[in-house]
Amino acid sequence: xxxxxxxxWDFVVAAYAVGIVGTLAMVAWAWIDxxxxxxxxxxxxxx
Amino acid sequence: xxxxxxxxxxxxxxxLLTPLLLVGGLLVSAAALYWGLxxxxxxxxxxxxxRILFLHVPAAxxxxxxxxxxxxxxxxxxxxxxxxxxxxxxxxxxxxLVFTVICLxxxxxxxxxxxxxxxxxxxxxxSMLVLAFLYLAYIALAQAAERxxxxxxxxAIFGLLGAINIPIINRSVVWWNSLHQPPSITMGKSxxxxxxxxxxxVAVLGFSLVFGGVVLARMRALLADIQAEARLRxxxxxxx
Numbered sequence: 001x002x003x004x005x006x007x008x009w010d011f012v013v014a015a016y017a018v019g020i021v022g023t024l025a026m027v028a029w030a031w032i033d034x035x036x037x038x039x040x041x042x043x044x045x046x047x
Numbered sequence: 048x049x050x051x052x053x054x055x056x057x058x059x060x061x062x063l064l065t066p067l068l069l070v071g072g073l074l075v076s077a078a079a080l081y082w083g084l085x086x087x088x089x090x091x092x093x094x095x096x097x098r099i100l101f102l103h104v105p106a107a108x109x110x111x112x113x114x115x116x117x118x119x120x121x122x123x124x125x126x127x128x129x130x131x132x133x134x135x136x137x138x139x140x141x142x143x144l145v146f147t148v149i150c151l152x153x154x155x156x157x158x159x160x161x162x163x164x165x166x167x168x169x170x171x172x173x174s175m176l177v178l179a180f181l182y183l184a185y186i187a188l189a190q191a192a193e194r195x196x197x198x199x200x201x202x203a204i205f206g207l208l209g210a211i212n213i214p215i216i217n218r219s220v221v222w223w224n225s226l227h228q229p230p231s232i233t234m235g236k237s238x239x240x241x242x243x244x245x246x247x248x249v250a251v252l253g254f255s256l257v258f259g260g261v262v263l264a265r266m267r268a269l270l271a272d273i274q275a276e277a278r279l280r281x282x283x284x285x286x287x
Contacts, residue, residue: 006160008095015153016080019102022152023076023257026145027069030264034065037271044275 054270057131065263072256076105079250087246099157101246105254106150110178111213113143113258114206117185118213121206124199131266133199136206137189138265142258144182151175162226170219171227174212181209 083101090097120136123129154172155165166172189202220229231238239247 008160011156011160012084012095012098015099015102015156016084018152018156019106019149020080022145022149023254026142026261027073027257030142030261030268031069034264034268034271037268037275041271041275041278044278 054131058267058270061263061267065260065267068256068260068263072253072258072260074253076250076253076257079246079253082246083250087243090243093161096157096160097243099153100243101250103150103153103157104247105251106146106153107175108251109254109258110143110147110150110175111216112255113139113146114178114181114209114213116262117143117206118210121203124203125207130199131270133203134266134269135262136203137269138262140182140186140189141265142261144179144186146254146258147175147179147182151179158226167226169225169227170223171216171225174216174219178212178216181212185209 080101083098087098087101089095116139117136120132120139124132124136151172154175158167159165185202185205188205189199191197192199192202217230219225220227
C-alpha cells in the first residue's frame with residue numbers, strides 16, 4: 001500500500017500564513033484608505 | 048439607535064472606537080493564535096491540523112456575519128432611509144469577502160491532510176463559494192450605483208436577497224451528505240472539548256473586534272469621500 005508522507009505542520013504554517021497576511025493586509029489597507037479620505041476632506045475644507 | 052445616524056455624532060464615536068477595536072482585536076487574535084499554536088495538544092483524530100480551526104472557524108463566522116450585517120443595515124436603510132445604514136452595509140462588504148476567502152483557503156488547506164482532497168463540491172463548500180461571489184457582485188453593484196448616481200436602494204435590495212444564502216450555509220451539513228462535520232457548536236451546547244473551545248472562542252472574539260474596527264474605518268473613509276466630493280461640487284457650481 002502506498003502512503004503519502006504529509007507533514008501536518010506544513011499545512012498548519014500555510015494556513016496561518018494565509019490568515020495572518022490576509023488579515024493584516026486588510027487592516028493596513030482600511031487604515032491607510034481612511035486616512036487618505038479624511039485628508040482629502042480636510043483639504044476640500046481649506047480650498 | 049437613531050441618534051447615531053447623525054454623521055457628526057457617529058464620527059465622534061468612531062474616531063474613538065476605530066483604533067481601540069483594531070489594536071485590541073489584533074492583540075486578542077494574536078494571543079488566541081499563539082495559544083492555539085503552542086499550548087493546545089494535538090487532536091486525537093485531526094492531529095496537528097486542529098490548530099487551523101482557530102483561524103478557519105472565526106473566518107467562517109465573520110464571512111457569514113458580514114453578510115448578515117449587510118442584510119440588517121440594508122433593511123434599516125430601506126425602512127428608515129438612514130444614509131449611514133447604507134454606508135455600513137457597503138463598509139461590511141470588503142472585510143466580509145476577505146474573511147470568506149480566508150475561510151475557503153484555510154478550509155482547503157485543512158482538507159488536504161484530513162480528507163485527502165483540497166476541494167469537494169458539497170453543500171457547505173459550494174454555498175460558501177457562492178457567498179464569496181455574492182460579495183464580489185455586491186461590491187461591484189454598490190460601486191456602480193455610486194458612480195452612475197443610481198439609488199442606493201438597488202444594492203440594498205441585493206443585500207437583502209443575498210441573505211437567503213446564510214441559512215443555506217448554516218443548514219447545508221444537515222440537509223445534504225457532506226465530508227464537512229455537522230455543527231459542533233449549537234445554542235448552549237458544544238461538542239468541542241474545553242481545551243480547544245476556550246482558545247477558539249477567544250479567537251472568534253479577537254477577529255470580531257478586528258472586523259468591527261475595519262467596518263468603522265471603511266465607514267469613515269466612505270463618509271469622508273462623500274463629504275469632500277459634495278464640497279468640491281458645491282464650490283464648482285458657485286464659481287460657474
